[in-house]
Amino acid sequence: MALAVDVLNAAPPGADELVALVTAVARHGDRAAFAALFRALAPRVKGFLVRSGADAGVAEDLTQETLVLVWRKASAFDASRAGVSTWVFTIARNLWIDQCRRSLHPAALPQQSAWLADLADCAPANDDDEPLLGEQRRQHLRAVLASLPPEQAEAVQLAYFNDVTHEHIATTLGIPLGTVKSRIRLAIAALRQRLDGIEL
Amino acid sequence: MIHHHPADHHLLALASGQMDSGRGFVVSAHVETCRVCQRRLQEFLAVGGEVLQASEPVNVSADAFAQTLRRIDAGLPAAAAITATPTPVGFPRECVTLLPSRLLQGCTGQPWRWIGPGMRYSAIEIPHAAQSNVFLLKIAPGRTMPRHSHGGCEFTQILSGSFNDGRARFDAGDFDETDPHVTHQPVVTDEGECICLAYLDAPLRFESWVARAAARWTGFQN
Numbered sequence: 001m002a003l004a005v006d007v008l009n010a011a012p013p014g015a016d017e018l019v020a021l022v023t024a025v026a027r028h029g030d031r032a033a034f035a036a037l038f039r040a041l042a043p044r045v046k047g048f049l050v051r052s053g054a055d056a057g058v059a060e061d062l063t064q065e066t067l068v069l070v071w072r073k074a075s076a077f078d079a080s081r082a083g084v085s086t087w088v089f090t091i092a093r094n095l096w097i098d099q100c101r102r103s104l105h106p107a108a109l110p111q112q113s114a115w116l117a118d119l120a121d122c123a124p125a126n127d128d129d130e131p132l133l134g135e136q137r138r139q140h141l142r143a144v145l146a147s148l149p150p151e152q153a154e155a156v157q158l159a160y161f162n163d164v165t166h167e168h169i170a171t172t173l174g175i176p177l178g179t180v181k182s183r184i185r186l187a188i189a190a191l192r193q194r195l196d197g198i199e200l
Numbered sequence: 201m202i203h204h205h206p207a208d209h210h211l212l213a214l215a216s217g218q219m220d221s222g223r224g225f226v227v228s229a230h231v232e233t234c235r236v237c238q239r240r241l242q243e244f245l246a247v248g249g250e251v252l253q254a255s256e257p258v259n260v261s262a263d264a265f266a267q268t269l270r271r272i273d274a275g276l277p278a279a280a281a282i283t284a285t286p287t288p289v290g291f292p293r294e295c296v297t298l299l300p301s302r303l304l305q306g307c308t309g310q311p312w313r314w315i316g317p318g319m320r321y322s323a324i325e326i327p328h329a330a331q332s333n334v335f336l337l338k339i340a341p342g343r344t345m346p347r348h349s350h351g352g353c354e355f356t357q358i359l360s361g362s363f364n365d366g367r368a369r370f371d372a373g374d375f376d377e378t379d380p381h382v383t384h385q386p387v388v389t390d391e392g393e394c395i396c397l398a399y400l401d402a403p404l405r406f407e408s409w410v411a412r413a414a415a416r417w418t419g420f421q422n
Contacts, residue, residue, distance in 0.1 A: 012253075031269070038265050043257030050258050052217075060261055064268045071272050082242070085249030093217045093248065100217075101328045133242045141246050159209070160216040160251045188208050195243060 013040050015138070018084035026074040038067055045092050051161055052096055062099060066092045083138050144194045148187070155187035202234050204374040206355075208244075211237060215244035221329035225303070226355040226399045230375040232300040292322055295336055298359040298395060309336070315420040316411070318343040324397075337396045339363070339388045346411035347385040352402030354378045361394030363387060383407075 013021065018040065024033035045066050049059040069091050077087060133141075145153060158169065158180070166184075170177045206227050213219040214227050231237045261267075288296065291309030306327040312320035318340030326332040339345065341361070355377055362371040365384040370376055378384065388394040403421045406412045415421040 035265065038268065042260045042264060044252055044255045046260055047255035047258040048252045051255060059258070060264065063260055064264060064271060067268045068271045071268075083246060083249055085253050086242075086246045087249075089248040089252045090245055092252065093215075097217045133239070133246055138246055141243060142250065145247065145250055156247065157251050157254065159212050160218075160248055162218055185209050188212060191247070192208050 015083055015085070015135075015142075019079045022070070022074050022077050022079075022084055025071060026077065034067075034071060037070060041070070041088055042067055045088065048089075048092060049096060051165065053162055053164060054096065054099070058099060062092065062095045065095050069095075080134060082133060083135075086133075086138075141195065144191065147194065148190060151183075152187040152190050155183045156191055159184045159188060202236065202371075202373040202375075204368065204370060204376055205234065205237055205240075206230055206375050207377065208240065210377075211240050212244045212247075215241050215248055221326050222331075222333045222399045222401070223355055225324070225326055225332065225334050226357050226397055227375075229299060229303055229357045229359075229397050230373075232303060233373055234375075291324075292336070292338075295322070295359070295395065299397070312338060313418065313420075315418040316346075316414050319345070321420055332399075333401055334397065334399050337398055339386075339394045339396075341388055341392055341394075342390045343388050345386045345388075346406050346408055347383065348404045348406045348411070349383040350378050350380050350400075350402070351405055352380065352400065354401075354404075355399040357397045359395045359397055361392045362389045363394050364389065 013036065018037070021033045021037045021040075024030035025037065042063050046059045046063040049062055050056065054062060066088065070088060073091075077084075082090075145156070148156065158166065163177075166180050167177055170180045173180075210219065210223070210227055211231075214224055214231070219227065231241055288301075288304035288307050288309065290311070291299075291304065291307075292312050295309065296304065308325040310322045310324075312322050315321050320338045322336040322338075324332060324334045324336065326334060336359075339361075356370075356375070358370050358372050358374045358376070360372050362369060363386040364370070365386040367382075367384060369389075404415070406415060
């Protein structure tokens with residue numbers, strides 16, 4: 001069954017809708033739900049990978065791989081442990097790290113953390129694990145991110161991309177690289193302060 | 201109770217895949233045993249999820265969905281998986297129990313090597329990293345390390361025992377980061393030997409010529 005993937009101008013699905021789509025894929029192998037996930041996620045995953053430094057071909061390939069893994073691991077996905085976007089981010093990140101290792105990417109080889117690999121694989125939690133980041137806490141996190149001043153929100157985003165991106169920003173803004181980096185650290189500190197301000 | 205944790209920007213770097221193997225190994229060793237940092241890492245992954253959601257979308261190829269379905273139907277491994285990681289070899293026995301086994305998978309250790317009275321070290325080879333700069337250090341109870349500063353950055357995860365370096369007391373489970381601004385002289389407490397996992401991106405700078413010569417002579421540092 002081939003489904004046309006037209007870019008619909010509908011609003012992107014919210015966190016709950018994404019969970020419902022993953023659940024439909026997990027329970028019934030629902031390809032229409034998977035198509036909706038693909039539409040919502042694939043262009044963002046590809047955009048993220050391109051910004052991470054992947055060339056267009058690699059970004060396309062890893063995007064497809066990410067969605068293949070979403071299909072395969074959907075039944076193990078546990079919404080009480082992580083949101084769909086967190087899970088997909090972790091899968092894409094792990095694939096990107098493996099890619100860097102395979103191609104001996106000139107950037108220093110990043111560490112693949114076993115703990116993060118388990119999270120992407122939805123490995124069963126240890127008995128003593130309570131959900132690490134329940135939905136309430138995730139909502140709080142989204143609210144905190146939205147409350148950051150725009151420059152700081154942007155700096156937090158920048159922290160997720162490598163030095164090449166930082167150098168590019170420094171050149172564009174005409175400021176030293178060190179300044180970009182210290183702005184990023186200040187933004188992370190501001191994020192932490194707000195996150196820990198209210199414990200849920 | 202863990203009192204010393206990696207800084208947030210290190211946890212974010214690990215979450216976002218920006219951290220190199222050597223640093224990442226030591227930070228991961230901490231995260232494996234620290235609920236606080238597991239939670240923080242989880243938060244940074246969630247922020248990563250938000251960053252991904254906010255990424256400027258890039259059009260996938262016209263037949264990307266069909267291709268993805270073909271990959272699913274073919275049931276082929278999604279990627280040429282990184283070769284299965286063999287069990288770790290060559291590690292001192294006590295370290296195999298002190299470090300989470302999944303962290304050590306594929307790594308190669310060395311027997312303890314004498315580097316001074318009451319001091320031994322064992323370098324760790326990490327897969328996919330030519331030079332990991334990661335090693336284990338075992339110091340006898342009550343022993344004082346030679347006073348030193350740092351040519352670069354040092355990450356230390358305390359695996360057993362404890363030491364005090366004048367800045368703070370570090371116990372099993374604690375993480376410490378030092379940089380060229382820090383000069384210290386760790387003193388291992390009398391309670392037992394202290395085993396640490398450490399990463400160094402530049403040699404230590406020992407203040408005494410004896411320690412410098414010993415480090416060079418034993419091959420601990422050149």
